[in-house]
Amino acid sequence: MPTPPRTSRDQIITAGYTLLNELGLSAVTMQAVATRVGVRAPSLYKHVADLPALRALVADAAARDLATHLAGLDQLSDMAHALRTWALAHPHAFRLTFSGVGSPETMATASASLLRASASIAGNADALNAARLLTAWATGFITMELAGAFQLGGDVDAAFRYGIDRITAALTTRNPPPASTTGTPGPSH
Amino acid sequence: MPTPPRTSRDQIITAGYTLLNELGLSAVTMQAVATRVGVRAPSLYKHVADLPALRALVADAAARDLATHLAGLDQLSDMAHALRTWALAHPHAFRLTFSGVGSPETMATASASLLRASASIAGNADALNAARLLTAWATGFITMELAGAFQLGGDVDAAFRYGIDRITAALTTRNPPPASTTGTPGPSH
């Protein structure tokens, strides 16, 4: 006898994302998510394959959330600051986004807007490399900040601004760029 | 009746580090580590507080392993390449090192030598910021590479070289640096 679903994939992903932000990845369990959507754990298997799959979907949700917070910005420095602001407010989501748990497109989605902004500063030929450089630096900086690597000293806000200034300068001084030595830019991010 | 220990903290950490490299963090369990050192899981509690503590010790071991691979290098670009080479050979260890699971000093230990090399390129006043910039970029680049963010296109080796060139240039052009706007460097990393 057919019965209507008592929950949905979207509801499950949302519950998982909430648990991630409030308690961390280890709290994103089948049982906790099931309880939160009002069913028993075995029911989730009608909607997601297993726990790793659920966590991958939560990682994608995190990337979409981040993308929302970057949308509408066109200054590279504004985007870098927005990335850091979001990461400090959602540390578990940030780590999961860049952990490789999500689909291969997850991070590309999150940082797609960075590519547009990079293209306007560096030449188009170097836009891919420039976007990668800025994204990698900001990601690494925030990763280290969240991990406590900077806790012993210095003004972390100032260090972040220093990095943006230096990198923006490094990318701008090469505009228009000489013939690139790095091959043709690929489609990724 | 006193009896001699049948295992040791070092042996336990080594077993955990081996499991980490071979199978990933999720394989570093009390039971798997105990089996590997030839005792039962409850015995481990005589040597480590609990599983999170064991994983923190494994993270520290990873940082020390990385530091070993960076020791003896003085060129910034050599160190960046050595970091990447080690990370690609030990992806789980790399991720754990920069995950914040270890002690606060873990990452500082791993990247201490980067500070020395940075000081010789940028002024001493900017050495801390410069070291942070390079470490953050390399960490973020490798994180994204391991997560598959670059898999869709381009020459990743070339992109890494591009980043080193651009960053080294950005740090060198400011040598000696003007009065820094970023306050006094702290003792961290």
Next chain:
DNA sequence: ACCTGAACACCGTTCAAGT
């Protein structure tokens, strides 16, 4: 068509009992 309880395998942790 979806949800459930029962079952199984597995893991972290505690603790009384062994040596």
Next chain:
DNA sequence: ACCTGAACACCGTTCAAGT
């Protein structure tokens, strides 16, 4: 002083049974 088996709580996953 260290190790063990037994026990308990908890989690992932499967599946026959319910509606």
